[in-house]
Every structure is written in structure tokens, then in C-alpha cells.
Amino acid sequence: MPILAPNSNVSASYSSLSPSKIISRKPSFRADSSDNHELFSEPYKASMTSPTSTSTSNKSKNVETVIYILGWYLFSLSISIYNKWMFGKGLDFKFPILITSFHQFCLMILSGIVLWVKPRLRPTINTKNHDGDIINRPSNSQSKFISFLSIFKISLFTYLKQIFPCSLASAGDIGLSNVSFKFISLSLYTMLKASSLMFVLLFGLLFRLEKFHWRLLVIVLIMTGSVIMMVKKPQKIGLALTEEDDHNNFGILLVLGASMMSGLRWSFTQILLKHNDYTNNSISTIFYISPSMCLTLFLFGLGFEGWSNFTQSPIWELEGIFGTILLILIPGVLAFMMTLCEFKLLSVAQVITLSIAGIFKELLTIILSALIFGDKLSFINCLGLLITFVDIIWYNYYRFKENQNKEFEGYSSLNGKDETEDDEVSIGSSNLDMNSNSKIDSIEMKKL
Template identity: 60%
Template sequence: MTSSHSTLSINTNTTTNSITNSNNNNNNSNFKPNHKAKSSSISTSTNPNQSFPHQSNQHHQSNSDSISSTAVQTPTYSLNNNNSPISPLNTPINTFFNNKMQDDEDNQEKEVEEKGNYKNQTIQATLYILGWYFFSLSISLYNKWMFGSLGLNFKFPILVTSFHQLCLFLLSFVILFVNSSLRPLKNSYKGGNFFKFSKTMLFVDFKFILVNILPCSVASAGDIGLSNFAISLISLSLYTMLKTSSLIFVLIFGLIFKLEKFNWRLIIIVLVMCGSVIMMVDKPEPLKEDDSVELIEEKNSKFGIILVIFASLLSGLRWSFTQILLKKNPYTSNPISTIFYISPIMSIVLFVLGLIIEGWGPFIESNIWEKFGIFKSIILLIIPGILAFFMTLCEFKLLKIAQIITLSIAGIFKELLTIILSFLIFGDKLNFINILGLIITFSDILWYNYYRYKQNEVEGYEKLSSGESDLNDGVEYVKLNDLEINEYNRS
């Protein structure tokens, strides 16, 4: 007969742990388990023949070989061993909380990083908008001097804009040749050979030109050309009112091409802004004594109104296509390469429209060529072309990091500033409707910026929440394991 204080041994695949409870050891130990106490050694073995301390020693001896041979390959969990997975220092619940604290720290770091990225994007967007304002205002003043009757009276805006696009193409070509890092991702040639560079940049996939570049170039050229033609058929105030519809088309095409997320607040913001801009620019022209209803209708022809609305539609397509090129096409992954591929086709389309609308004969017979000479006249055309390049660069940079509607609303804010400055500096008269429109427009722009801020917060929270979904699974898993251990201890 075996002594009642025999040795209990539970084997695993790696070690054999012994718990020896002798009379001598019991006298010297601070802890004396009885037959009802929980075992000081817990095994996760699923062997049905495994014995426990409260069972008979004889039964344990008879099944010890079976226990050793069928034990599951898991380590023995000892509460007195600090290196054990369920020791007081390394229990599953402690492990879970340690992991959760680490994940919380990682989420906080991600949140800080998201806020930092949003702050950097906001700063960049502000700089690009300011740059766009500066170059756009410079071009407006220059064109007013060139096309206006008080300046050069050179009334060929479409043909001149065609020349500007040629300048954009040449400047972007030079920059891409000098800086190989700005070349398209599809362009494998990064060397300095001029002929190889020209070949790889100009001779690209025809399908890419037909499907991606041509629609964007035609829409851009159509917007510019039809707008310049329509303004000669209707009054300036009516043209400005109708052109605000471009904001609606930008939103519509942004939703169609999934560049914007559908939200009723955004739709309300756009509709309110369109109405407030109409109020802001509403300035009825003074009637003369000989002005009849027929003469007023002739000034604002139906054909001119249709042209403005169609130009606004093309404007919505233009900016949608441009943002798709910037964000989703390897050939046009940066603004410089986008300008390089879009500008030559735009130049050709605008040149054809200019020949149809403005005519080549009046263009070459203008007195500007005799007054300044051919060389100086070309210089006068190149200067706004350089300004147009930097203005377009700021536009494309803004489209690269911001939503598509941001550029349109930034343009409306520029109009708002222009009206306010004209009122303060030049003494332009504003009626009650104009002032009310200014207030509503400014408030709506603030609302839009708040909407974008909250939207970025929600998107950042969704990213963090998706990262925490694994933690929730881990909680359930740890709790189940913990319950299994507790149930095992109760047996």
C-alpha cells in the first residue's frame, strides 16, 4: 500500500512538475492544503483520466502512466510560479489589461497623428488658396488692362488663353526634365537624355489620352471658351448669377464620381450658398430712356443664358475629372505632370474655338502688333501665361489634398472679398439685398468649414474604431479563457 502522502506528477510535452506533500514538508510549509482545498497545481490537460489531489492516491497510481502519455501539449499553470502564464504577475486578465493599455496608447498616438495630418493639410490648403488668390487677382488685373477699352483693347480672350495653355505645357516640360522625381510613376526613364525623355513623356498609351486626358481637356477648354463667349451676349450681373450654378454641378458630379460623400448638410450648404451669391451680386442695371423691353432681352439673349449654364456644367465636369487624374491615375500623380498632359489638348481646343468665335483675321490685324512689335507683343502674352501656370499649380495642389467643393467655395470667398474691397476702397454701392447676401454667404462659408472639420473628426474616429474591433474580440477571448480556468478550479 502506498503512503497517503505520495507524490503527484503531471507530465506535459516539455516538463514534468512534481508536487510532493510529505509530513516534513507540511510541518515547514506556510500553506497546508486539505482534501477540500483547491489544488496548488492546475493543468489544462483535457485527459478524462487525469487525477486531482482530492482523489485517492491508489487511483492516481493506477492511472499515472495514462496521464503521462495522453497529456495535452500545454504548460502546467502554477499559481506559485511567477513565470507561469497565470501567475499573479502574468495572469490572462493582467495580460489583457496590459495589452489594452498598450493599444490605448497606440490609439492616442494615431489620434494625435491624425490631428497633426489634418492641421498640416489645413495649413497647406490655406497657403495654396492664398497663392491662388494672388495669381488669380494678378491675372484679372492684367487681363482687364489687356482686354479693356482703357488698356490695350485686345479683345481676343479665347485665343490669348490658348497661348497661355501653350506656356503651361512648355513650363511643365522644362520642370519635369530638370526634376526627374516629378515625372509620372508610369515613366520608367529617369535619366537626363533630352530625346529619350521627350519620347517617353510624349508617346504614351493612346487609351490613356483618349479616356482620361481628352475629356478633362475638352471640359476645361469648353468652360473657359464658352464663358468668355457668353459674357459678350448677356450682362455681367446675370452672367455672375448664372455662373454660380457651377457649384451645384461640382457637387452633383462629385457625388456621381464618388469624390464626395452624400450628406444632406452639404447639399443644404451648397443650395444656400448659390442663393446668397445671387443676392450678393444682384445689381440691376440702370435703364436709359431709349431702353425698351426688346432691347433688354437682346442684351440678355437666351442663347447666352444657355451658354453660361452649359459652361457651368462643364466646370463641374472639369474639376471632377482633374481630381480623378490627380488622385487615381499614375500618369498624373502630381500637379506638374497633370498640367503637362492636359495643357496641350486644351491649347488646341481653345485655339479652334477662338478661330470660330473671335476669328484669325481680326487677331493678326490688331494694332497691338504695330504698336509694340511682334517680340514685345509676344512678351506681353507670355507674362500672363507664367501667372496662369502658378495659378493652375495652386489649384491642382489644392485639389490634391482637399475636397472638390473646397476650391469652388474658395472662389466664392474670393468674390466676396472683391465686393467688400470694392465697397471700402472704390465706393461701390451695395443695397440691402447685396449686404444680406454677403452676410449669408460668409456665414455659409463658416458653416462649410465647420462641416469639413467635423467630417474629418468622424473619419478619424472611424479609423480608430476599426482598429479597436480587434480589442473587443480579444476581450471576449480572454474572458472565456478566464471562465474556463475558474470553472476548472471549482472542479
């Protein structure tokens, strides 16, 4: 768990910059981070190798991409189906908020273990000075564990201002999503959650993270219409539709609320975390965000669900204490494995690949939901889903062309440099920064 150190140095506040200035800056990846080296060095290396080695490298990356996408599918689909079974009529464990808080505790422990065994993923802000020299070396009397925790020391002010808002938005997103499984089908949940892009764009415009363009307005309007189509209640045919699949209005509001929190979380991530020296990779981000998410969800769970009701639930007798704890922690492990796959997928996949893979994953979720839970969708629902996917593809294409134009402008500006400058290295750096920025935006969208 990260240490809150009120007396430690506070990192530069983002409040001195306008949102428009913040978004124009590239993510502050440190040159000395070996994790960033792994993420960004391969394309540059590939440009300096022979065609044969490049072909071999491309084949290897293609294999890696397939493996990580399959892992992403496996763990993501498992989480969705498992949570629906746990909080729906399957297991009927009626405490989604409290259980989700335990998931976050599990994520904190697992991310801490990875950071313990993989030092290159740890933040270096507390271990190196401005010249890159290692400081605060542990003394002989200092235990390795205490030394390990000191690496994650962060001021209370910095944590509350830069990380806690993301924790609150993430807690709202995940908490509302899991509560909604009590009221609506997994298929409807998946369709409505795809509308997160609409809230991403709205909050992006609100916080000036997005430059207004008529295409963005059209995308939002189309998405709004598709949501209306997706929530239209199918007509019952005999007993084909269960009560739970009957498009419960409260459940729909919960999912839309979760989608809104997803958009807010994405905006906070853009403003607060991309330039935060403590959260330069997914594992480190989980380690810093999960404790406050756990505490927030736990407090809300105590208020809305009640600790005594939770401990007196019949499932403790049916499954036993050990079995129940295992059932509670399994989704946390699945979520962490999914994050690892996403983390590795970032380093090998293209933006368009991520977008198409994400859409196909949503389709697989709906198909499996129909096969496992018997979900039924009307023609209007399916048409609304199709329009949503087309809208998402349009948005990603718009972003892809926008990034291409920015990259071309970067090349053009580099051509005007003095010949004594290292143009090849500068071009490579510019290209890699652009790719990294696009991939991070894409994976954030996938997490929505």
C-alpha cells in the same frame, strides 16, 4: 508635350468600377514618389520628434503657409484683373478664346521646364517595373531630351478616356470665363463663379460621387437663391454704372456655363485623374492636360473669332509684335506661378485654412474690382454674396466633420487589429491619407 503611344500598355480602366466604388478608394499615391514623400511624410515625422523641434516645425509651416497664401493671392488677383483689363474695355482685345489657347501653350512649356529640372515630379509608370526597379535606362546614343519625352509616353486610348474629358471641361470653364469678361464686371463674375459649388454637388450626385444627404440638398437650394440675388440688376444712379457693369444677361449665362463646366471638371477629376498614374501632382497634370486644352480652344477660337481677324487687330500696330506677344503670354506665366503656390500650399495648410483663405481672396477680388474698375453692387447683390460665403463655409464644415468621423472609424477599426501588426504606422498612414484626400478636394474647389 506628352507622347501619344497607341502601342504602349494601357493602364487599368476605371470603367470596370462603379462611381461609388471609385470615390470610396483613396488617391493612388505611389509610395516611391519623392513628391508624395514631401507631401505626406512631414506630419508623421513630426509625431516622432521632440516638443521643441515640433514647435519650431509648426512655426516654420505657419510662415510657409502665409508666404504661399500671399503668393496665391498675388497671382490669382493679378490674373483676374489682367484678364478683365485685356478682354474688357481696357485693352479691348476681342479674342479671348484664341488668347486663352496661347495661355495653355505657355503652361505646357513652363510645366515641361519644371519637370525637366525636377525629376521627382515626373510620373514613374514608364520608368519603373512592378518591383520598383528602374527600366528603360537611356542609351549613350539616346539624347536626354528624347529620354525625357519617353517618360511621359501614354497610350492614345488612355489619354482620350482618362485625360481628354478633363481637358474639354477645363477648356470650357476657362474659355467661357474669359469670354464673359467682355460683357460683365469682374465683381459680378467673381460672385457668380462662387456658385460653382452648386454644380459640383449636382454633378457629384449625378455621377454618384456624393452620397445623398438632406444637407447637400439644402446647400444647393440656398446657393440657387443666392445666385438669383447676386444677378439682380442694381438701379442706375446717374452715370455711376457703366454699360459693361449693367448685368449683361449673355455674360451672366457665360459665367454660369463656366461654373457648370467647373463642376463637371471636378467630377471628371475625381473619377479619372485621382487614380491616374500619369497625373500624381499638379505640375504633371498641367503637362498632360494643357496640350489638348490648347488645341481645343484654338480650334474653337478659329471658328468663332477668326485667325485673320486676330492677326489684323489694331493692337499689333499699337503695341508692336513683341509687345503684343508679351501681353498675350503674361497671364500664362501668372497662372503657372499661381499653380505652383497652390501646389506648395497643399503640403502645409489645413483644409479649413484653405477654405477661409479662398473666401477672403474672393472678397479681395471684389474690393479691388470696385477700386480699379468702379464696379457697383446693390445691397441685394452683397446679401446674396454673403449667403453664398456662409453656404460655402457650411459645406466645408460638413465635409470637415464627415472626414473626422471617417478618421475616428478608421482608428476604431485599427484597435481591433492583431497586436503583431504595426498599429502606429497603420494609424499614421490612415491619418495621412485622410488629410491628403481632404486637401486635394479643397484645392480642387479653390481652382473652380
